[in-house]
Amino acid sequence: MSDSSGRFVLVTGGAGYIGSHAAKALAARGFVPVTYDNLIHGHRWAVQSGPFVEGDIGDRAKLLETISRYNISAVMHFAAFAYVGESIQRPERYFNNNVTKSLTLLDALVDSGVRHVVFSSSCATYGTPDRMPIAEDTPQRPVNPYGETKLIMERALHWYAGAHDLTFAALRYFNAAGADPDGKLGEVHSPETHLIPLVLNAIDGRGALEIYGGDYPTPDGTCVRDYIHVADLADAHVRALDYLLSGGASVAMNLGTGNGHSVREVIGVAEHVAGRKVPHRIVPRRVGDPPILVADPSSAARVLAWRPQYSDLDCIIRSAWKWHSEYSKVRPV
Numbered sequence: 230m231s232d233s234s235g236r237f238v239l240v241t242g243g244a245g246y247i248g249s250h251a252a253k254a255l256a257a258r259g260f261v262p263v264t265y266d267n268l269i270h271g272h273r274w275a276v277q278s279g280p281f282v283e284g285d286i287g288d289r290a291k292l293l294e295t296i297s298r299y300n301i302s303a304v305m306h307f308a309a310f311a312y313v314g315e316s317i318q319r320p321e322r323y324f325n326n327n328v329t330k331s332l333t334l335l336d337a338l339v340d341s342g343v344r345h346v347v348f349s350s351s352c353a354t355y356g357t358p359d360r361m362p363i364a365e366d367t368p369q370r371p372v373n374p375y376g377e378t379k380l381i382m383e384r385a386l387h388w389y390a391g392a393h394d395l396t397f398a399a400l401r402y403f404n405a406a407g408a409d410p411d412g413k414l415g416e417v418h419s420p421e422t423h424l425i426p427l428v429l430n431a432i433d434g435r436g437a438l439e440i441y442g443g444d445y446p447t448p449d450g451t452c453v454r455d456y457i458h459v460a461d462l463a464d465a466h467v468r469a470l471d472y473l474l475s476g477g478a479s480v481a482m483n484l485g486t487g488n489g490h491s492v493r494e495v496i497g498v499a500e501h502v503a504g505r506k507v508p509h510r511i512v513p514r515r516v517g518d519p520p521i522l523v524a525d526p527s528s529a530a531r532v533l534a535w536r537p538q539y540s541d542l543d544c545i546i547r548s549a550w551k552w553h554s555e556y557s558k559v560r561p562v
C-alpha cells in the first residue's frame with residue numbers, strides 16, 4: 230500500500246447514489262476509493278472501484294482501524310439520511326445519524342491525523358431564500374431537520390478546521406440527477422421520492438406521477454429546480470479534493486448549473502427522450518417546497534475550474550432513462 234500512499238480516500242456512503250459515482254471518478258483520477266458504508270440505504274453492487282468496508286460512521290473502532298489499514302489521507306463524507314419528509318416526521322433519526330455519528334467520524338479523523346474532508350452538503354441549508362440565484366453568502370436558514378443537520382455539520386467543520394489543522398470543502402448540491410454515462414451506476418432509492426425516477430416509473434406504467442402543486446408563481450405553475458448531473462457532482466468532488474490536497478483553504482460552494490427547470494419541463498423532456506407519455510395529475514403542494522431554487526455556481530467555476538459537462542436536462546434524462554431501462558430488467562418488482 231505504500232506505493233499509493235496519499236492516494237487512499239475514505240468514501241463514507243460510497244455505496245449510495247452520489248458516493249458511488251464519486252468513487253468511480255476518484256478511481257478514474259488515480260485515487261483509491263475505500264468505500265465505507267453500512268448498506269442501510271447503499272447497495273453492494275454499487276461498489277465497483279476499490280476496497281469495501283461494511284461499517285457505520287458511528288463505529289469509532291472500525292473507523293480508526295480502516296483509516297490506519299489503508300493509510301487514508303482524505304475523506305469524502307456522503308453517509309447520511311436524506312429524506313426531507315422523513316426528517317420532519319423523525320428528526321431524532323437525522324440528528325443521530327447525520328450529526329452525532331458524523332461527529333464521531335470527525336473525531337476519528339482528527340485523532341488519526343487525516344487533514345482533508347470533502348463534505349456532502351445541500352442547498353437545503355438555505356431554506357427558502359427570497360433572492361435567486363442563490364450565492365454562498367445567502368443566509369442559511371433551513372426549513373427542515375435534514376437541512377439543519379447539514380448546516381450543523383458545516384459549522385462543526387468550520388470550528389474543527391480552526392482548531393485541528395484540517396481543511397474542508399462543503400459542497401452544497403442542488404438537485405442531483407441522472408446516471409453514470411457508462412450505464413454502470415445510477416439512482417436506486419427505496420422508497421423513491423425524487424422527481425426524475427418517478428417520472429420514468431410513470432412512463433413504465435408504475436402509477437401516475439403526482440405533480441405537487443400547479444399554482445406556484447412560476448411560468449407554468451410548477452416548481453422550478455436546478456438539476457445537476459451526478460457525474461458533474463462527482464467531478465466537482467475530485468476537483469475539491471485536489472484543491473484541498475494542494476493547500477487550498479476551507480471553502481463552501483454551490484454545485485448547480487444556474488439554470489432552473491419546472492416539473493412540467495422535466496415531463497416534456499422525458500416524454501421526448503422515451504417517446505412515451507407521462508401519465509400525471511396535479512395534487513396539492515408538498516409542505517416545505519419553495520417555488521424556485523436555482524444556484525449561482527460561480528464560486529465552483531472560479532475556485533475549482535468546474536464546468537458541468539452532462540447537465541443539460543436532455544442529457545440528464547437520457548442517462549437516467551438508460552439506467553432505468555437497464556436496471557428495470559434486474560430489479561425486484
Ligand code: UDP
Nearest residue numbers: 422423424425427439440441452454492518
Ligand atoms: N415533485 C413532484 N412530484 C413528485 C416528486 C417531486 O411534483 O412525485 C417536485 C417537487 O415538488 C420539486 C421537484 O419535483 O419541486 C423536485 O423534487 P425532488 O423530491 O426530486 O427534489 P427536492 O427539490 O425536493 O430536493
